[in-house]
Amino acid sequence: MSGLIAARLxxxxxxxxxxxxxxANFVPFVRAGEIVVLAGQTCEWNGVVRYAGKxxxxxxxxxxxxxxxxxxxxxxxxxxxxxxxxxxRVRRCLRLGGFVNCDPDFDRVPAVIDGASDLMMTLFGxxxxxxxxxxxxxxxxxxxxxxxxxxxxxx
Numbered sequence: 001m002s003g004l005i006a007a008r009l010x011x012x013x014x015x016x017x018x019x020x021x022x023x024a025n026f027v028p029f030v031r032a033g034e035i036v037v038l039a040g041q042t043c044e045w046n047g048v049v050r051y052a053g054k055x056x057x058x059x060x061x062x063x064x065x066x067x068x069x070x071x072x073x074x075x076x077x078x079x080x081x082x083x084x085x086x087x088x089r090v091r092r093c094l095r096l097g098g099f100v101n102c103d104p105d106f107d108r109v110p111a112v113i114d115g116a117s118d119l120m121m122t123l124f125g126x127x128x129x130x131x132x133x134x135x136x137x138x139x140x141x142x143x144x145x146x147x148x149x150x151x152x153x154x155x
Contacts, residue, residue: 005087008123016077017046023141028078034091036082036152040099041074042144043067051145056106059145068098068115071148075116076123083154091153092127093120098134099147110134116148 009016019028020041029038043051043066055064076087083089098113100106113134120128130150140147 003086003088005090005123009087012122014073016080017073019077019081020044020047020074029082031082031154034153034155035094036079036154038075038078038082038150038152040097040147040149041071041078042141042147043070044074044142044144045070049142049144052143053101053145054106055100055102055112055145056108057103061108061111064100064112064146065115065118067144067146068113068148069119071098071146072096072116072119072150075148075150079150079152082152089154090124090127091155093124093130093150093152095131095151096120096133097149098132099137099140100134101138101140101143101145102136104136104138106136109136112146113148115146 026039029036051059051067080087096116100109100112
């Protein structure tokens with residue numbers, strides 16, 4: 001990987017993980033013209049779920065933000081493949097969807113998903129601004145604390 005975004009990742013000290021292997025019948029991304037729809041990624045890092053449990057019970061908000069950031073890094077790894085190794089092809093992040101494994105009374109779900117949103121803004125600047133949904137759920141695959149999906153426009 002080379003280019004401005006690769007340099008920005010290096011400047012930030014970020015190395016992207018391997019694209020997580022799907023654990024069910026789906027693919028990591030689908031490309032339709034200039035739109036890339038990325039399947040949800042959990043807070044797995046190179047095959048191991050880093051945070052399994054509920055935000056607000058097993059983990060605090062800051063840990064949840066880190067879990068969301070890991071989800072975003074997994075999304076970027078899949079996006080890099082969709083962009084044939086060149087993240088400079090990203091025109092903008094259109095949407096993030098965030099899911100937080102939490103107690104029904106947990107009301108800070110958006111603060112958790114900011115961990116993913118902040119990374120997109122840091123990496124892509126104004127082009128990282130996106131529409132977003134953030135919801136609390138009863139459970140996620142492999143009991144992951146957070147899952148995030150995304151839609152990007154690329155050149």
